[in-house]
Amino acid sequence: xxxxxxxxxxxxxxxxxxxxxxxxxxxxxxxxxxxxxxxxxxxxxxxxxxxxxxxxxxxxxxxxxxxxxxxxxxxxxxxxxxxxxxxxxxxxxxxxxxxxxxxxxxxxxxxxxxxxxxxxxxxxxxxxxxxxxxxxxxxxxxxxxxxxxxxxxxxxxxxxxxxxxxxxxxxxxxxxxxxxxxxxxxxxxxxxxxxxxxxxxxxxxxxxxxxxxxxxxxxxxxxxxxxxxxx
Amino acid sequence: xxxxxxxxxxxxxxxxxxxxxxxxxxxxxxxxxxxxxxxxxxxxxxxxxxxxxxxxxxxxxxxxxxxxxxxxxxxxxxxxxxxxxxxxxxxxxxxxxxxxxxxxxxxxxxxxxxxxxxxxxxxxxxxxxxxxxxxxxxxxxxxxxxxxxxxxxxxxxxxxxxxxxxxxxxxxxxxxxxxxxxxxxxxxxxxxxxxxxxxxxxxxxxxxxxxxxxxxxxxxxxxxxxxxxxxxxxxxxxxxxxxxxxxxxxxxxxxxxxxxxxxxxxxxxxxxxxxxxxxxxxxxxxxxxxxxxxxxxxxxxxxxxxxxxxxxxxxxxxxxxxxxxxxxxxxxxxxxxxxxxxxxxxxxxxxxxxxxxxxxxxxxxxxxxxxxxxxxxxxxxxxxxxxxxxxxxxxxxxx
Numbered sequence: 001x002x003x004x005x006x007x008x009x010x011x012x013x014x015x016x017x018x019x020x021x022x023x024x025x026x027x028x029x030x031x032x033x034x035x036x037x038x039x040x041x042x043x044x045x046x047x048x049x050x051x052x053x054x055x056x057x058x059x060x061x062x063x064x065x066x067x068x069x070x071x072x073x074x075x076x077x078x079x080x081x082x083x084x085x086x087x088x089x090x091x092x093x094x095x096x097x098x099x100x101x102x103x104x105x106x107x108x109x110x111x112x113x114x115x116x117x118x119x120x121x122x123x124x125x126x127x128x129x130x131x132x133x134x135x136x137x138x139x140x141x142x143x144x145x146x147x148x149x150x151x152x153x154x155x156x157x158x159x160x161x162x163x164x165x166x167x168x169x170x171x172x173x174x175x176x177x178x179x180x181x182x183x184x185x186x187x188x189x190x191x192x193x194x195x196x197x198x199x200x201x202x203x204x205x206x207x208x209x210x211x212x213x214x215x216x217x218x219x220x221x222x223x224x225x226x227x228x229x230x231x
Numbered sequence: 232x233x234x235x236x237x238x239x240x241x242x243x244x245x246x247x248x249x250x251x252x253x254x255x256x257x258x259x260x261x262x263x264x265x266x267x268x269x270x271x272x273x274x275x276x277x278x279x280x281x282x283x284x285x286x287x288x289x290x291x292x293x294x295x296x297x298x299x300x301x302x303x304x305x306x307x308x309x310x311x312x313x314x315x316x317x318x319x320x321x322x323x324x325x326x327x328x329x330x331x332x333x334x335x336x337x338x339x340x341x342x343x344x345x346x347x348x349x350x351x352x353x354x355x356x357x358x359x360x361x362x363x364x365x366x367x368x369x370x371x372x373x374x375x376x377x378x379x380x381x382x383x384x385x386x387x388x389x390x391x392x393x394x395x396x397x398x399x400x401x402x403x404x405x406x407x408x409x410x411x412x413x414x415x416x417x418x419x420x421x422x423x424x425x426x427x428x429x430x431x432x433x434x435x436x437x438x439x440x441x442x443x444x445x446x447x448x449x450x451x452x453x454x455x456x457x458x459x460x461x462x463x464x465x466x467x468x469x470x471x472x473x474x475x476x477x478x479x480x481x482x483x484x485x486x487x488x489x490x491x492x493x494x495x496x497x498x499x500x501x502x503x504x505x506x507x508x509x510x511x512x513x514x515x516x517x518x519x520x521x522x523x524x525x526x527x528x529x530x531x532x533x534x535x536x537x538x539x540x541x542x543x544x545x546x547x548x549x550x551x552x553x554x555x556x557x558x559x560x561x562x563x564x565x566x567x568x569x570x571x572x573x574x575x576x577x578x579x580x581x582x583x584x585x586x587x588x589x590x591x592x593x594x595x596x597x598x599x600x601x602x603x604x605x606x607x608x609x610x611x612x613x614x615x616x617x618x619x620x621x622x623x624x625x626x627x628x629x630x
Contacts, residue, residue: 017504
């Protein structure tokens with residue numbers, strides 16, 4: 001209990017101390033997860049929308065695969081990326097292992113099924129008559145798709161929020177492929193594991209609170225976007 | 232119908248009762264062998280101990296109670312045989328009775344299965360000690376030592392040991408918080424501080440192993456075969472060769488920092504955010520990477536990057552079996568020495584800890600039999616022991 005209270009006090013002290021190592025860690029966490037989220041959004045939203053609207057053979061199987069991907073253990077994805085990028089793996093020549101690039105690859109694979117899956121669910125919730133109406137009014141298929149996505153905006157933003165939540169808080173995969181190298185691949189979650197292992201429980205809790213606070217800020221920003229969808 | 236049921240249950244009850252009577256009779260018959268025949272008589276030589284003799288005669292170190300009991304039984308009819316009160320203590324010139332294998336098995340069954348019947352004659356065990364939480368360094372777990380020796384403790388003391396393998400820093404913190412019952416770590420200064428602050432009691436030396444400086448076969452820094460570890464580290468720094476540091480405040484990381492300090496190179500001093508008194512030393516430059524992970528992960532990363540690193544010999548040797556390419560480049564410097572100590576968490580500070588279990592564990596860990604197990608661990612697999620036994624009892628017996 002003492003550790004917890006001390007940790008909370010220390011969290012504020014540390015955030016206010018403007019410690020450069022800490023801001024490096026925060027910055028890297030946001031950068032890695034932000035870029036990964038950008039990739040998974042760019043890939044996931046079109047795929048989710050296509051799977052909701054198009055009819056093609058194997059759609060059922062693809063849906064099942066996507067839902068499985070949503071629940072896939074991140075550490076297993078980390079292991080897969082590790083084996084691919086390892087010196088003895090097929091993509092070993094890239095030299096990406098233990099760099100932020102490897103972490104972005106892993107986090108993209110983790111968040112992509114979440115973004116695609118939730119987008120699919122949101123688009124399926126839009127009245128199917130809308131597409132026919134739009135087409136009859138002379139919209140191209142592309143224009144119709146964009147309009148439907150805008151209609152499903154709330155759900156699509158939830159998809160992005162879910163993707164972000166999954167990777168900013170993820171530790172197993174980034175530890176494995178990033179290596180937790182100080183000043184290079186150390187992010188908030190791996191720093192928390194490290195401080196816990198060192199017995200610095202106060203500092204670990206302080207870092208946890210920083211992570212929570214960051215997550216809160218990002219979600220508030222995204223919810224403001226969603227709020228505008230109501231007006 | 233009811234009457235019928237009642238009859239059946241009476242019958243069953245009778246069966247159970249009579250069965251119990253028969254079983255207890257058998258146990259009784261087994262537990263008091265009338266006489267024992269010595270297949271072999273052995274006179275204790277210098278440097279002998281019971282488990283060593285047991286291993287020679289039966290191929291099993293754990294057969295030693297059979298020898299002691301057979302000898303004690305013989306002693307009642309023939310005084311020339313020794314009377315062994317403490318199984319850990321035999322003296323040169325004593326005459327021992329080695330029973331036949333069948334007799335030994337009978338004796339062992341009785342000695343191991345029902346120690347409470349004859350506590351004075353069997354193991355120094357009183358009751359089951361139950362669940363014991365052991366906080367230890369990753370090296371004892373990763374090397375496979377604990378998996379090899381703990382079953383013996385669990386069987387002898389009716390214990391179930393939960394091993395929490397973490398860095399020395401966290402192991403000590405777990406002890407300070409009373410989340411562990413006993414700790415087994417290697418950072419002498421911290422251990423002494425832990426005991427001095429009243430967190431721990433009954434610190435005992437257990438064993439030691441050593442650190443080795445390992446790196447890629449190509450050896451870009453050209454340190455292979457050097458005997459001065461500080462000079463080798465200086466050369467790594469001067470050639471800007473990649474070096475992976477545990478950076479996790481573990482015993483190995485602490486050792487690594489003292490070695491860097493010995494080089495006389497300019498070091499960065501990083502103040503701990505939590506405890507400004509605590510300073511981490513690290514050399515300057517991008518070639519030095521601190522990863523804040525355990526020994527296993529450090530070896531994996533060093534192997535991937537073909538970098539240098541400092542490892543304990545046990546974990547390194549265990550990992551060579553799984554195909555890492557790094558080789559030992561520098562070893563044998565006395566500064567690479569790594570002693571392990573076992574400490575019970577102070578029950579006065581944390582009344583909930585399993586003090587009895589911790590005491591039993593420390594007794595067992597430092598006993599001659601366990602020390603023998605430790606000194607043999609790894610020989611079959613690696614051709615060399617991973618740890619060198621170092622308890623007071625062991626060193627006394629060796630002299």
